Amino acid sequence: MRPLLIAGLAWQDYRTDARLSACAVLALVAVIAPLLVLFGLKFGLIGSLTERLQRDPGVREVIPLGGGRFTADFITGLAARPDVAFAIPRTRQIAATAELLLPAQGRGVTVEMLPTAPGDPLLDGAVAPDAVDLRDVVLSFTAAEKLGAHPGDRLQASFNRQRAGEVQWRQTSLHVRAVLPLAAFERDALFAPLALLEAAEDYRDGRAVPALDWTGELPAGSAARVYPAFRLYARTLEDVEPLRQFFAERQLLVSTQAAQIAQVQSLGRNLDLVFWIIAALAVAGAVAAVAAGAVAAVERKQRELAVLRLLGFGTAALLLFVVLQALYSGLLASGLAALLYALAEHGLNRLFMQVPGEYAAHLLPMHYLVALLAVLSASTAAAALGGWRVARIDASQGIRDV
Amino acid sequence: MISLQGVHKTRGRYRLEIGDLRLGAGERVALVGPSGCGKSTLLDLLALVLAPDAADAFTLELEGSVQDVAGLWRGRRLDRLAALRSRHLGYVLQAGGLLGFLDVRGNIRLPRQLLGLADDGGVERLAAALDVSDQLDKRPAALSLGQRQRVSCARALAHAPALLLADEPTAALDPVNAERVMQLLLRQAEAHRVTCIIATHDETLARDAGLRVLRMHCRRDADGGVIATLGQAA
16 A cells, blocks of 8 residues: 555545545534634633733732631641642731822822732732832832832831720831732722831831830830731632631631632533533534535545545545545645635634633634644544445446446 | 366356367467357456366466466456566457556556556557557547557557457457558567467457467357357467
8 A cells, every 4th residue: 555645546536536526624624613713712711811910910819808817837837738829818907008109299198008928910920029128118000100110119018006086197108119000999098018018017007116216115025926817819710619618617718709609610610511512513514524525425436435445445445535525625624714714713702802811712723733633633533434435346347447 | 378178167057168279389379259159258268367167277388487377266356367467468358448548648557556567668669569659648538549559559558468369459440450460469579579469359359460460269058059169279
């Protein structure tokens, strides 16, 4: 058997029968192109929805509800979990506000203080404050805008407390390391090392803060510190529900977006199911069409196949001749279907998607490759199934008519 | 070169019986007889495309070794039979038997390609000898019947077979073209020292071409079936 020679002969015969070959190609395109569009829509829409959820760290946040009492060790243990991307203690909300002033501009703003550290997803890639220097901070966009502050500026921060009906103040100077983009955090906020928030809390509780030279009625470290809450972000969307369960098992009430995530995931699964049912039906139809095409080809080309057998083609070589022609149809149909899909994808994305990076329909190169291999495999199997009739070709019968 | 003894083949109510047929290398014979007397069936047996129902002996001596054709059929050695056919046999069919998807050059060249033989210019030489040089780039459908027959002869000889079989190669041609095709075929067969068996119903043409004539006979048996036998050399 000479496969290359057979491939060449099969191609020449395929080309000679151009109209019938075109029919075979179009029949396959009619199956493949809609499947590509369907899969592209499924992958594009679900991918974009998932991407949107993934992009917003708030979706992955696990927020403790009610007043908790968490130790630093417990929160450090949480941060070390493989399903946790970031975890840091929070101080009491009432002690987590500050009034900022940019002396050069003369503008002030009251901000909420959020503890942060390297790896904080809310920083959106901005440089985290220096963990050692508690005066190093990052400002939210709106806070910086109201203050007229820029990275490198120095701010005056004031913390107040009430003692016997009298309002008392302490001030310190802060260094603006970075300003977040608006999309990262839309409220007036100050992202600071945990130590600064602990200092503000200690001051309100009347404890001394040696790091800022603030004196107090109580000495520093006079009570073991417990935190009422923490900031915690799951590593992936899939990690949110297991984390919720982890806290629920410990009777800790938390708020998550697990339901919203589950909704998207469920939509993805349902669309998967719909896609595979349609794909299975379509592929079964295509296999039947290719097999029937092979049977018809063997019948139609009986005389030519008989001559090839007379010239020395064995059954395997004749079968290869028929299968190769089905493969040519599969290859051409895959190419044409991919082209049609690309046009449909372009149109759908223009029509339905306005956000860069999001798609109504989208396929990866790997999807095209898998589709091509699936088409070629199905074509080969179907043509071999139908083409087995070549074994029955009797050269002594066929050659009488050519 | 060819030896058949006690070879039988039945097709429906038709039965071919070859008692004894021996042909030497390079011999050129004509099988003559009326239509339906088994000429094509015998050629198909010799072309290794039809299995005998029974054979006391059926051998071909090819390149110095004796091939037990009856044994190959019994053992269903179809690939071996196909290989023998491809290497040693050339078959000219009544209507040409050309492949419509190849041009004339491709048709003539195909037996050599199947054997992996390089094109040594033999295709052009044969085409010139059989007067189809100017048709090489045409498809068979564009040729006359006589041209198709000559292309078929060229294809049958292209790979220098040991045995050339021709089934009524001139049946569809007018007398002038028939004689021309026969002469061209035999001239090439002689030039290549090929053993020739040509089935024809035109005994005069065969004798004029200098072929030894073997006549096939038909008779009815008691059940109304047809029994075809090969007579002695006429």
